Amino acid sequence: MKNRTVINxxxxxxxxxxxxxxxxxxxxxxxxxxxxxxxxLIAHCAGRLVVSGIGKSAIIGQKIVATLNSTGTPAIFMHAADAIHGDLGMIQEDDIILCISKSGNSPEIKVLVPLVKNFGNKLIGMVGNMDSFLARESDLVLNTTVREEACPNNLAPTTSTTAQLAMGDALAVCLIEWHGFTAADFAKFHPGGTLGKKLYLKVGDLSRLHKAPQVQRNSSLKEIIVTISSGMLGVTAVLEPDGTLGGIITDGDLRRMLEKNIPAESVTAENIMSKYPKTIQEDELAINALEKMREHDITQLLVLRDKQYIGIIHLHDLIREGII
Structure with missing residues (x-):
């Protein structure tokens, strides 16, 4: 085994x-x-973008395909080596081919390109050698020429694959803006995980998991305590006689009331409630509820449907769903 070279x-x-x-x-x-x-060309494509490559370029191609699919541009990956052993069958008449190669002269590329052109599909080459076979044969060329690899031997694809990845991102972002692809569209393709939940999970989806604890203005201290305890959220809404929201009582309000030594039998909800509770509409995104809780340093919000109180969203709901 060679001695390890000391490096900085x-x-x-x-x-x-x-x-x-x-x-x-x-x-x-x-x-x-x-x-x-x-x-x-890709924006107007009636088919898909078929991305192909060999070696490290193939790996970059797979990432570009993933980015395009997740942002509304249909794409598939076809390995250049597998293509000439049957996978060419995945190419359809309206597809466009994007072939990625640093040298543009790989044996697999030289076999693949004429076959694609015989099919009549448009060929886009992403290539780092403008004098190469791929560059000459492509209908359009995305130039990813680099001066040198970061590898000290100037051999291992490092800088060149970074350039390919960046060019692929530039292509994808242009297509995102071309199609007016929005966060709502993005959510349709990312329903799973934390990212998806931030984009589609609504306040109402979480508030419906709980009862909507509520008391009246004239409710007694016992009624308030029972309601807060049974709701297990540390809070209850206080409703006006006409059913509209009048205030909020938290377990903290109860503790502060007891510290004042007020006779318990004379206490009603209106004596201890906060009149201007923080609220949020049920159709807002759950991530907005988190931002509002952080802004006001609180752990719950009363949920409204227009002006009607319908429930509570708690910080623990957001934690459980992985929003935080």
Whole structure:
């Protein structure tokens, strides 16, 4: 086993990041008419974008496909090596092909490209060698040329794959804006996990999990305590005679009342309630409830349907759902 070379780890890491950052910055000179036409071609595509590549470029291709699919542009991945052994059958008449390669001269690419062109599909090449077979044969070229790899031997794909990834993101973001893809659209494709819940989970979805604890203005202290205890939320709403919301009583309000040594038998809800409770509409996003709780340093909000009190959303609901 070779002796380990002593290196300055921070220096090597910083050099790597500097090289890759510079490569991404230099990509701006390659945002040209071919790039613009590629965006328009994909945006108007009646089929899908079929992304292909070999080696590390194939891995980048899979990530680009994932990004496109999640943002409203139908895409599939086809490995260049598998394509010539049967996977070409996945290409449909209206599909567009995006082939990714650093050299543009890989044997698999040289076999694949003529086959794609025989099908009559438009071919976009994302390539780091403008004198390559792929660059010459593509209908449109996305130039991802880099000066050098971050690898000290200038061999392992590092800077080049970073450039491919960044160019793919630029393509995807242009398509997002082209189609007017919104956060609501994004939520449709991301229903699972914390991200999805932040985008679609509504206040009403959580408040319905609880009863809506409530007392009247003239309710006794015993009624208040029983209501708060049975609701297990540490709070109850106080309603006016006409059913509208009049206030809120928390377990903290009860403690502060007891500290004043007021005769318990004479206490009613209106004596201890806070008249201006913090509220939120049931159709608002749950993440907005969290922001409001943080803003006012509280742990629950009364939920309204228009002006009608219908329940409570508690901080614990948001924690349980992974919103926090």
């Amino acid at each position: 780890i921070a220096e090597v890491a910083n050099r790597t990041l500097s090289l890759e950052a510079a490569a991404i910055s230099e990509l701006r000179q390659y945002i040209n008419s071919d790039f613009e036409q590629a965006v328009e």
